[in-house]
Amino acid sequence: MATLGRAGRKQQGFFRGVFDRNKNRPPPPAFLRFPTSRQTFRLVIALLAFIALAPPVFFHFRLRRLQQLQLRKCGWLNHPPLVCAHGGDTTNAFPNTVAAYQSALRSHVDCIEIDVSRSSDGVLFALHDRDLQQISGNHTARVGHFSMKELEKLDIIQQSALEFGEQKIPTVADALTLVSSSVRQVILDAKVGPPSYERGLAKDILSVVGKAKCRNCVIWAKSDSLARDLIKLTSDVAVGYIVMKDPNTGRRSNLLRMKEARVVGVYHPLVDEGLVRILQGRQKKVYTWTVDDVESMRKMLVEGVDAIVTNQASLLQRLMQDIRGECREEGFSLPR
Numbered sequence: 662m663a664t665l666g667r668a669g670r671k672q673q674g675f676f677r678g679v680f681d682r683n684k685n686r687p688p689p690p691a692f693l694r695f696p697t698s699r700q701t702f703r704l705v706i707a708l709l710a711f712i713a714l715a716p717p718v719f720f721h722f723r724l725r726r727l728q729q730l731q732l733r734k735c736g737w738l739n740h741p742p743l744v745c746a747h748g749g750d751t752t753n754a755f756p757n758t759v760a761a762y763q764s765a766l767r768s769h770v771d772c773i774e775i776d777v778s779r780s781s782d783g784v785l786f787a788l789h790d791r792d793l794q795q796i797s798g799n800h801t802a803r804v805g806h807f808s809m810k811e812l813e814k815l816d817i818i819q820q821s822a823l824e825f826g827e828q829k830i831p832t833v834a835d836a837l838t839l840v841s842s843s844v845r846q847v848i849l850d851a852k853v854g855p856p857s858y859e860r861g862l863a864k865d866i867l868s869v870v871g872k873a874k875c876r877n878c879v880i881w882a883k884s885d886s887l888a889r890d891l892i893k894l895t896s897d898v899a900v901g902y903i904v905m906k907d908p909n910t911g912r913r914s915n916l917l918r919m920k921e922a923r924v925v926g927v928y929h930p931l932v933d934e935g936l937v938r939i940l941q942g943r944q945k946k947v948y949t950w951t952v953d954d955v956e957s958m959r960k961m962l963v964e965g966v967d968a969i970v971t972n973q974a975s976l977l978q979r980l981m982q983d984i985r986g987e988c989r990e991e992g993f994s995l996p997r
Contacts, residue, residue, distance in 0.1 A: 735988035743968035745772035772846035778804035785833040837873035851882040863890035
């Protein structure tokens with residue numbers, strides 16, 4: 662073998678050093694290495710599985726979301742709320758008059774709310790102080806300041822002054838005779854006023870309800886004292902209390918303040934899913950008042966309340982019918 666010169670030996674030493682350094686260099690990190698054929702195969706299989714499964718999974722969750730939205734929109738159809746005409750059909754007649762009640766009955770409402778006020782001589786009239794003030798032209802008038810005969814005279818003036826048809830203001834007894842057998846529910850909204858206020862009022866109301874044999878009556882009041890008096894005197898007639906905002910503090914009144922009450926009348930801006938769930942979870946019906954615009958009506962339907970009190974009963978009926986049609990077209994299974 663030929664002997665290498667000095668230059669050849671240097672070059673040979675240089676390359677041997679390079680090779681030795683490369684030989685001793687640590688392997689690159691795992692993420693920089695080229696995958697093996699087995700790893701490549703696994704990656705391809707995983708990618709194909711993802712491509713195969715992603716669309717069905719996506720559409721499953723998409724369909725589930727659509728079903729949830731549909732159920733929220735249409736779920737009330739399984740348990741439709743009562744349509745309650747506030748004071749009768751007040752779009753065609755003066756509130757709490759025979760004409761208003763008759764018009765509401767012709768519209769086939771489920772429920773009529775009747776205001777209950779007591780005259781100075783103890784007769785219960787289907788009349789609100791607000792309406793009396795409009796009839797009499799006296800903005801401070803209270804039903805309790807008038808006797809039965811005085812109220813009947815005001816009624817005659819009302820009929821001659823306003824062309825609303827038959828505008829007789831009935832007693833509560835007459836109102837119940839007219840409507841109770843033709844609707845599913847009658848709400849008696851008891852008003853507390855002078856001169857006797859709550860004294861004996863619960864007994865007077867229950868006496869009229871008993872004589873009318875109104876088994877579908879619900880009595881509620883903003884006065885908790887009156888509501889408790891009613892609960893003490895009867896277990897046969899459903900009694901309710903009112904949930905609203907305190908006008909002084911703006912705070913909502915206590916939701917669960919009367920265990921024995923079966924119905925809670927809630928001011929509609931306060932209604933949400935949680936409130937309905939809590940009350941219905943305690944076996945209390947949720948009636949909401951007074952709901953007169955379409956958006957609020959839609960919200961009450963979505964929240965699943967048990968009854969909607971409104972001055973626009975025909976509007977609410979049309980809205981419910983329209984939504985029923987939309988849900989049918991969307992394939993929602995309607996109850997028979």
